[in-house]
Amino acid sequence: MSLDPQPLAPALEAAEAAGWTTTVRLDLDGVRGKAELMRRCGGALRLPEWVGGNWDALADALRDLSWLPSTGGGRLVAVTSWREYAAARPGEWETFVEVLEEAVDFWRAEVGGGGPELAVVLAEGGAGPGAGSAAGAPPPAPRLKHRRG
Numbered sequence: 019m020s021l022d023p024q025p026l027a028p029a030l031e032a033a034e035a036a037g038w039t040t041t042v043r044l045d046l047d048g049v050r051g052k053a054e055l056m057r058r059c060g061g062a063l064r065l066p067e068w069v070g071g072n073w074d075a076l077a078d079a080l081r082d083l084s085w086l087p088s089t090g091g092g093r094l095v096a097v098t099s100w101r102e103y104a105a106a107r108p109g110e111w112e113t114f115v116e117v118l119e120e121a122v123d124f125w126r127a128e129v130g131g132g133g134p135e136l137a138v139v140l141a142e143g144g145a146g147p148g149a150g151s152a153a154g155a156p157p158p159a160p161r162l163k164h165r166r167g
Contacts, residue, residue: 023140023141023142024139024140024141024142025141025142026096026098026139026141026142029094029096029137029139029141030094030096033091033092033094033137036091036092037091038091038092038093038094038135038137040086040087040091040092040093040094041093041094041095041096042062042063042086042093042094042095042096043062043096043098044058044059044062044063044095044096044097044098045058045062045098045099046058046097046098046099046100046102046103047098047099047102048099049102049103050103050106050107051107051110052071052107052110053071055103055110055114056071056072056076057071059076063079063086063095064085064086065079065085066079066085073113073114073117076117077117077120077121080117080118080120080121080124080136081121081124081125083125083136091135092125092135092136092137093135093136093137094136094137094138094139095118095136095137095138095139096138096139096141097118097138097139097140097141098141099141100140100141118138119138121136121138122136122137122138124136
């Protein structure tokens, strides 16, 4: 599974049609490094205090999700204004995307067991209506080779 940039409006519409009630916008505008990225994740996702500022802690939190309110259905995380960070910190960006991909894959496997599904969308363009990335199941693509360390 891969996160391919897509328009946001179709993702939001698909999530609503599927009965998903939790949508989180993770705005990366102005993020210059990993520490700021982790702070943004913490704020947008309302991460518990035990989540430290490292990749493994973020990965663990995204596999738990008990702390993220849901009234049913799945959860959609829309990542907006990400291109500048991706260009400035490509290694960190690859690792971040890998963490997101692994979380989505984990929850996709758990859906059969009654767990909530998670979708992450990379919003293309602006963050307003009609812009951004799509819901649920982004198109398949090769996994990243980079492993977090």
